[in-house]
Amino acid sequence: MPGQAQDWLTRIRELPLAAPLRIMNVCGGHERSISMAGLRTLLPPEIRLIPGPGCPVCVCPEEDIHQAIDWAMHQDVIVASFGDMLRVPANVARGEVRSLAEARAAGASVHAIASPQDALRIARENPQRKLVFHAVGFETTMAPIAAMIVEGLPPNLLLLNSGRLTWPAVAMLLESPDAGEEAGLDALIAPGHVATVMGPAEWDFVPTRHGIPTAIAGFTAESLLAAIHSVLEQSRTGQAALENCYGAAVRAGGNPLARRLLDTAFSVVDAPWRGIGTIARSGYALKDEFAAHDARLHLPATAGGRKAGEMPAGCDCARVVLGRISPTGCRLYGSACRPASPVGPCMVSDEGACRIWWASGVRAPSAG
Structure with a gap:
């Protein structure tokens, strides 16, 4: 660990908790x-570090995944996703086909990008197909x-938009009726990349409205430990604030x-999060002027057959996303569910x- 990170760790250990x-x-x-x-x-x-709702893949609506699979299998389209x-x-x-990877194995035209x-390149290389x-x-x-939308899309490129905003999920978590014992938290490390785009101010609501110490961190051990020290010091002194520990x-x-x-490409709308439900003003929707590229308006919607919003039986992923249990607290972790x-x-x-x-070697239940 670099010297400065070790210094932060020493300072954290010296705090009277x-x-x-x-x-x-x-x-x-x-x-x-x-x-x-x-x-x-x-x-x-x-100190207990709790993973939060910062995984867009994890909260992508089940019905959107189902729709992408259905179009790949039954429409003459190419489907591309990360x-x-x-x-x-x-x-x-x-x-039934349960993923885009399985759809590709079954012969559908599916591309990982x-x-x-x-996506723009593939659309231009295949102008006769959506x-x-x-x-x-x-x-x-x-x-x-x-940026790609505003600059102009080829007519055959359609978007199935599952984009989400980060802070509304934290607001929902803090304001939910069960935000006490099960979903409680004493401090927050806010996302550095999101704050780089959106600015730090949108996280002000955490200390000002909820009195919870908050710090924005980067992705090095040094920055994370500086942010942890910041929220610990705020908690110790009873002075909740928002500190930027990712000033670079x-x-x-x-x-x-x-x-x-x-703001030009999207409207902010209420949106579903898989396993969690609809969160107010948490989703991006294409604005009307870009409706020609909205896949939902130009391809047939799948009728029935899906369990909108649900996780598979026994899967506790939604509770992990909300920080209510650790990954090892899931009933399927490491048994039925592995990478x-x-x-x-x-x-x-x-x-x-x-x-x-799992990638970091955690196999057994852990308090952290």
């Missing part, structure tokens, strides 16, 4: 850095997608161009807490 503290790290990237660096094993035992999405299972009857520009780009992501991913990238107001592109044979989306995505914990 009167009681256990539950710190939620919202971002899946943060969870990956924390787990791979083994920070939970280095911090004082009173690599993780191809393995996310839909909640279908035994024997690494960037929105890949290409459905299943757009999944939070603000950092939706900003370049917005996060500026007041965020990225003005990215925000302007998001090679995932049952729920949290074991599929590189930003899913279950996949991250």
